[in-house]
Amino acid sequence: MSYCVNCGVELGESEKRCPLCGVEVINPAKPYSEKAERPFPASAESVTHRGVRIITAKVLSLLLVIPVLSVLIADLLQDGRLSWSLLPVAAMGFVFLAVIFPCLLKKPPVWLFILLGTVETAAFLFVVWVLVGGDWLWLFALPLTALVGAAAIGCYLILRSKRASVSLKIIVVLLILMVFVIVLQMLIELHLSGRIRLSWSIYAALSCGMVSLAVLIVSRLIRKNESIRKKLFF
Amino acid sequence: MPLDNAAKIYPPAMTEGWNALFRVSVTLDEPIDRQVLKRALLKTVARFPNFAMRLRRGFFWYYLDRLDGAPEIQDDVQNPCARMRFRENGGFAFRVRCYNRRIAVEIFHAITDGSGGLSFLKTLTAEYISIRYGVTVPRSGDILDCSVPASEEELADGFLKHAGPKAVPETKRRAYHLNGTKDPDFLHVTTGILDAADIAARAKALGVTVTEYLTTVLLFAAADWKHVKHEPLQRRRPVKATVPVDLRRLFGCRTLRNFANYANVGLDTRLGEYGFEEAARIIHHQLRLGADPHLLAAKIASNVNIEKNVFMRLVPLFIKDPVMSLAYRIEGDRQSTTCLSNLGRVTLPPEMEAHVRRFDFMLGSLIENPIASAAVSYNGKLVINFTRTIKESFLERAFFTRLVKMGVKVFIESNQKDPEEI
Ligand SMILES: [Zn+2]
Numbered sequence: 053m054s055y056c057v058n059c060g061v062e063l064g065e066s067e068k069r070c071p072l073c074g075v076e077v078i079n080p081a082k083p084y085s086e087k088a089e090r091p092f093p094a095s096a097e098s099v100t101h102r103g104v105r106i107i108t109a110k111v112l113s114l115l116l117v118i119p120v121l122s123v124l125i126a127d128l129l130q131d132g133r134l135s136w137s138l139l140p141v142a143a144m145g146f147v148f149l150a151v152i153f154p155c156l157l158k159k160p161p162v163w164l165f166i167l168l169g170t171v172e173t174a175a176f177l178f179v180v181w182v183l184v185g186g187d188w189l190w191l192f193a194l195p196l197t198a199l200v201g202a203a204a205i206g207c208y209l210i211l212r213s214k215r216a217s218v219s220l221k222i223i224v225v226l227l228i229l230m231v232f233v234i235v236l237q238m239l240i241e242l243h244l245s246g247r248i249r250l251s252w253s254i255y256a257a258l259s260c261g262m263v264s265l266a267v268l269i270v271s272r273l274i275r276k277n278e279s280i281r282k283k284l285f286f
Numbered sequence: 287m288p289l290d291n292a293a294k295i296y297p298p299a300m301t302e303g304w305n306a307l308f309r310v311s312v313t314l315d316e317p318i319d320r321q322v323l324k325r326a327l328l329k330t331v332a333r334f335p336n337f338a339m340r341l342r343r344g345f346f347w348y349y350l351d352r353l354d355g356a357p358e359i360q361d362d363v364q365n366p367c368a369r370m371r372f373r374e375n376g377g378f379a380f381r382v383r384c385y386n387r388r389i390a391v392e393i394f395h396a397i398t399d400g401s402g403g404l405s406f407l408k409t410l411t412a413e414y415i416s417i418r419y420g421v422t423v424p425r426s427g428d429i430l431d432c433s434v435p436a437s438e439e440e441l442a443d444g445f446l447k448h449a450g451p452k453a454v455p456e457t458k459r460r461a462y463h464l465n466g467t468k469d470p471d472f473l474h475v476t477t478g479i480l481d482a483a484d485i486a487a488r489a490k491a492l493g494v495t496v497t498e499y500l501t502t503v504l505l506f507a508a509a510d511w512k513h514v515k516h517e518p519l520q521r522r523r524p525v526k527a528t529v530p531v532d533l534r535r536l537f538g539c540r541t542l543r544n545f546a547n548y549a550n551v552g553l554d555t556r557l558g559e560y561g562f563e564e565a566a567r568i569i570h571h572q573l574r575l576g577a578d579p580h581l582l583a584a585k586i587a588s589n590v591n592i593e594k595n596v597f598m599r600l601v602p603l604f605i606k607d608p609v610m611s612l613a614y615r616i617e618g619d620r621q622s623t624t625c626l627s628n629l630g631r632v633t634l635p636p637e638m639e640a641h642v643r644r645f646d647f648m649l650g651s652l653i654e655n656p657i658a659s660a661a662v663s664y665n666g667k668l669v670i671n672f673t674r675t676i677k678e679s680f681l682e683r684a685f686f687t688r689l690v691k692m693g694v695k696v697f698i699e700s701n702q703k704d705p706e707e708i
Contacts, residue, residue, distance in 0.1 A: 056698075059683060060690040061478075064699030071476050071700035072683040091477065092701040093385055096364035099303060099471040217521065 054079040066090040109152045116152075120144050138183055146176040162212075163205050170201030192243040199239070203232045219271035226264035230257040287339065287350040291445035291590055292544040293396035297341060297348040298610040299653065300369075303470070307367045307650035308400060308660070310407045310629075311390035313643045318384050319418055320359050326413035327382060331356045333432040334406050335441060336397050336543050340377040345602055350397075353377050359384055364701050365472045367392055367650030367673065382410075387643070389414070392650075399546040400647065401532050404629055404662070405430065406542075407645075415641050423637045436542065444545035448537045449590040450583030458621040461526035461552060464511060464656055466676030473651055474674045476682045479697040480689070482631070482668040488694070492563055494570040497628040500661060500670070501527050501551060501573070502566040507684035508623045509555050526552030528622040529573060533586075536579050547585055549576025550622055562692075615653060624681065625649065625658045632664040644669065651675040659685075 054063050054077050056070035065088035069076050077084060120141055127137030149172045174197050181189040210216060210224040237253035289297070296306045331338050339350035357378040362385030370392065375381050379394035389411065393403045405428035412423040413432060425431040482496075489499035508525040533545045551572040553560055560568070575581070592598060598606070619625070629647050642664070648671035649658040661670040672682040686696045 059687050059698075061686055061696040061698045064697070067699060067702070069702070071698055071702050072679055072686060074679075089386065090701075091699045092364045092366070092475070093362055094364060095361075096472065096703075097368045099365075099368045 054082060064088075064091065112152050113148065116144055116148055139180065142176060142179040142183075146172060149175075162208055166201060166204045166208065170197055170204075173197050173201075188243065192239055195239055196236070199232065199235055203228050217271070219267050222267050223264040226260045226267075230260040230264075233257050233260075287336075287352075287441070288443075289348055289350060289396055290443040290543045290545075291586070291593055292399070292546070294347070294593060295610060295614055296394065296396040298607045299614040301611075303369050304651065304653075305369055306395040306653075307370060307392050308395065308403060308627075309366050309390055309392045309646075309648050309650070310400070310403045310662075311388050311646040312407055312411050313388045313646070314411075314415075314641050315387065315643055316641070317387055318389055318414075320384060322418045323359055323382070323384065323389065323414055324356070326410055326417055327356045327359070329413050329432045330406065330410040333409060333430050333434075333436060334542055335436050336402075337378070337380055337406060339379065339397060341372060341379055341394075341396065343603060346599065346606075347603060348396075357381055361385070362388065362390055364703070366390065366475065366648065366701075367473050368471075370394060390646075395544070397544075398542060399532075399544045400530065400627055400629055400660070401428070401534060401546070402542050402544070404428065404632070404645075404647070408632070408634070411642065412638060415638055419641065421637045424635050426635075427633075429635070429638075437540075439540055440542045442539075442541055443543065444533065444537065444539040444541040445586050445590055448533070448539065448583060449587040450580065451587070452584055453588035453591045454581070454584035455588040456550075456585055458617075460523055460620050461550075461623045462508065462523040462555075463620070463654070464508065464623060464676075464681065466656055466674075466678040466680075468656070468675065469677050470651070470675050472675075473701075474677075474679070475648060475701040476672045476674075476679060477646070477699050478670045478672070478682070478686050478689075479699075480668040480670065481695060482663040482666050484694060485668055488692070492566045492570075494566050495573075496663075496668070497529065497626070497630075497661075498570045498573055499566060500628065501529055501626050502562065502569045503685055503688055504624065504626050504659060504681075505551075505553050505569065506562065506565065506688055507681050509553060510684040511680055522556045524552045524554040524556075526550055526622045528619065528625040529576070530625075530627045531577050531582065533582065536577065536582065547582050549573050551576065552623070619652055619654050622655065624655055625652065627658075627660040629660075629662040632662060634664075639665075646671060648673050657681050 054065075054067075055061065056063055056073065056075060056077065058073045058075045059070055061070070061072065063070060063077055065085070067077060068084050123137045123140050124134065127134055150169055174194055177189060177193045177197065181193075206228045207225050210221055210228075213221070216224070233253040233256045234250065237250055238248050241248050241250075299306065335352075336350070338353050338356075340353045342349055342351045353376075355376070357376045357380070360381055360383045362383040366383075370379070370381060372379055372394075379397050381392050383390045383392065389407070391403060391407050391410070393406075398406070408428060409425075409430045409432065412425065412429050415421065416423045423429070485496055485499060489496050492499065494502075504527055505525050508527070527550075529549045529551060530546045531549050533539065533547055534541070537545075539545055549572070551569050553565055553568065627647070627649060632645050634642055644667065645662045645664040646669055647660040647662040649660045651673065652658050656676040657672060657674040659670060659672045661668060663669065672685070674681070686698065689696055
């Protein structure tokens with residue numbers, strides 16, 4: 053008969069540590085013995101979700117190999133060289149990286165997921181640019197991809213934060229949206245006309261700013277005014 | 287056979303790694319003879335047709351299809367209630383597991399609820415004891431006579447029969463959520479054994495039932511968790527516990543299938559500190575209100591209405607399935623912090639009492655809430671099992687140490703792994 057010195061509960065003979073607090077059971081009169089019958093057998097049933105995901109990922113990759121090979125062979129048969137087929141192959145590589153690769157990771161954190169997606173998109177666009185050419189990549193496509201990725205990570209980080217209140221989350225997301233539209237129009241204008249002239253993004257940004265201001269004021273009011281708070285609680 | 291009203295949500299909600307399970311087990315005085323158990327199981331399954339069923343996908347709903355025989359008896363494992371794959375189990379939605387002197391039955395919630403599961407286990411034990419020791423065990427109450435077939439009433443869907451005239455949906459408010467380091471692949475079990483008479487006396491002194499007493503201790507433990515985290519007052523949510531209410535006695539129904547509803551009781555910790563006595567009284571009244579048959583009939587009616595809804599009936603399963611799954615995951619059990627399911631006191635005829643030492647009841651992992659607790663008392667012992675899918679044992683510790691401080695003797699055992707093994 054041993055007790056936990058920390059919790060005051062009597063412990064089963066098979067308990068080496070107190071299951072409640074983790075403190076080791078020390079009873080000089082009755083040292084822990086391995087022989088004591090345990091309430092549960094020592095072997096556990098393994099529950100792996102990962103096995104299934106890996107199998108799914110493998111099957112999907114195999115399925116992707118078929119169109120990749122057929123496209124390459126078709127292109128080769130045409131004139132004996134690889135030309136147009138590189139584009140669809142790059143697209144399928146993109147699908148592989150974006151969909152199947154994350155399946156193989158155990159528990160990918162969402163920000164890493166977004167980051168990978170952004171990098172993969174950029175890489176895909178780069179391949180397309182190498183094949184097609186043009187001046188759209190460096191000044192427009194890549195900055196746009198980076199912008200979308202950064203905005204997504206920012207929104208995700210603030211939304212999952214446990215410290216931030218709901219109103220703060222709304223305000224930060226709206227501010228991110230504000231910056232997003234302004235930079236978006238800057239990029240578009242720069243690409244189309246080579247100059248930065250802001251028009252519609254101003255209105256969008258202003259309305260975002262106004263809404264976030266309203267949220268800020270309302271949340272302040274609620275914090276002050278007990279009766280409104282009561283009505284809005286839950 | 288169609289699934290009963292409460293069971294309809296469980297098949298869509300299940301995933302590759304999770305399904306809603308619970309477990310009842312009995313410990314005898316001698317090691318289990320598996321050959322005898324196999325024979326007893328065959329007879330018992332024949333008496334409980336809802337157990338002899340395979341879950342199948344229809345075009346509009348899941349349904350249950352008749353299945354002969356019984357599942358193979360398995361070795362018990364360290365982590366009970368791990369997801370059940372029906373394919374590995376001969377198609378059955380329940381499994382029987384043996385460990386030394388213990389027979390455990392783990393049941394998918396779509397076939398029955400805790401009371402139905404206990405009735406199955408008691409009947410199985412009665413069959414086992416009568417074959418093993420050659421005694422005649424009298425059958426009464428929920429120990430069923432396996433020589434007669436199941437009646438129509440026992441297989442009826444009690445929800446359809448007892449739905450009230452007016453549907454009143456529950457108002458759901460979100461409750462405080464317990465957070466911890468997730469460990470979803472291993473169900474940690476902490477068992478506390480208390481003196482049933484002592485707890486009953488303590489509850490009686492406060493004018494409450496044992497369930498109400500335990501629920502109060504549990505809510506205090508959950509509220510302690512909250513204090514540790516130092517939530518600011520304006521963002522505190524109430525701590526609430528889901529307490530299943532067995533509808534069989536309330537409605538005079540003898541169904542073997544699901545027939546339970548829930549009362550959601552709680553304390554609003556924004557209102558300041560509660561004393562234990564006043565909290566116990568509040569929980570007592572909340573549970574009484576929750577067990578009002580008229581209110582329950584109205585709640586049942588609103589659940590039955592969902593099933594009878596034309597839209598729900600006409601939409602094919604392959605669309606309904608993901609939608610219901612998502613709805614369950616979003617709604618889940620967010621309106622409660624944890625759960626306490628008490629099966630109450632088990633009484634057995636003396637022929638069985640001579641061989642039965644202990645009963646256990648535990649819940650598998652819930653969808654959102656990381657900790658659940660379940661209790662059953664027998665032979666003067668109240669056994670309460672905490673099952674959790676997080677690493678932190680804070681809630682059990684707060685629960686049992688509070689009891690210790692009040693002068694209750696607590697005995698603890700667990701399925702924890704040795705640190706060296708990890
Ligand atoms: Zn301890």
